[in-house]
Amino acid sequence: MKCYSYKMDHDFGFAPNPFWGVMTLATCKGRLRRSRNLEIGDWVIATGGRVLHKYIEHLIFAMKVDEIITFDQYWNNPNFQCKKPFFNGSVIQMYGDNVYHTNPQTGEVIQERCAHTVEGKNPKDTEQYGRDIRGKNVLISRNFYYFGVNAPELPDEFKCMASTVRDIECYHVDEKTVKKFVDWLQSNYKVGIHGDPINWQEFPFKPYPIPKL
Template sequence: MNLYSYKMDHDYGLAPNPFWGFMSLAVCKGKIRRNKNLKIGDWIIATGGKNLGFENRLIYAMKVEKIITFDEYWNTPTYGCKIPVMTGSLAQLYGDNFYHTSIDGSIVQEPSAHSNPDFTPNESHKERDTKGKYVLLSNDFFYFGDNAPLIPQDLHDIICNGRDYACPKIPEEIRMAFVRWLKSNYTAGIHGDPISWRNFKLPELKTFQDAN
């Protein structure tokens, strides 16, 4: 079991997207999504970066259970709930299912949080996102958002201190101990709202059921 760890500088519920019953990582973190060593059963986690705050706190953890293409994601009815609705709720606005291949073979970016303000394609986001190649899905996930818990001191080796992500450098015994700590203290699912939603100055939304 590998564990991929990185720091988040913003959290809008887009990457990862924890809504509608399963977690998806479809945009951003392209180096992880296209990593040739990534396999089913690996874990991806993120802690808070300097811009976001929440240092040494766990924003989310997901066990990779499916690895699919953008077209599989777009064309499968089950995943239609993740297609952005630009006039909908914040959870709908930040849907991450918006890339697919057109008849002529070009990649389409549908209107989304990664589009330009007028909803035309943002080529910079498009290039970065689609370099990731794959969409990662999980039903075994823990999303804490603004209720992110402190990671115990003896597990701090899982925290990525670089700009990219950490994987092989994390000792196996620490990886296993982290998963044991996570599963013995928290139930899978959503435990908080996306941290960056506070920028909208809205009342607490409480999109979660249980904030253990």
């Protein structure tokens, strides 16, 4: 059991997306999503980065990797249709992350309108598109802890797990420490959502309340 850790500079509930009872990481972090070293049962966590500096060494989320599927499997699965963006719906629906699928004739990866869409630009001409499709897998977790704005500070013994770079770090944490961290999580928190996404505080309106799991 390994733990992959990175810093977050934005938290809109898009990457990762913790809604509808399943946490998914389908955009950003392409290097992690395509990694051959990532296995079912590994953990992914994130703490605050330079922009979210108030959340440095605070746990924004933790997810146990339960499934690793392709963009197309995610797109076509009836269970994940709720994760497709709907811009006339709630804020939760607007930030759906089920946005990539493959054109069966050309093999081109298509990006549907989403939080990474740059209006007036071809998606293929944007940095977001390139970063997203570097990893054509989606990470699925039903064993997750999403804290968002209520991110707790990591206990001193687990601060070594906070990434020192924005990209993914993994191998500096031994399995014994990872197991102790998971025990701490499970002993103190229930699986599910414990707070709104951090960047929702910037909205000029009150988003719909998130149903707690």
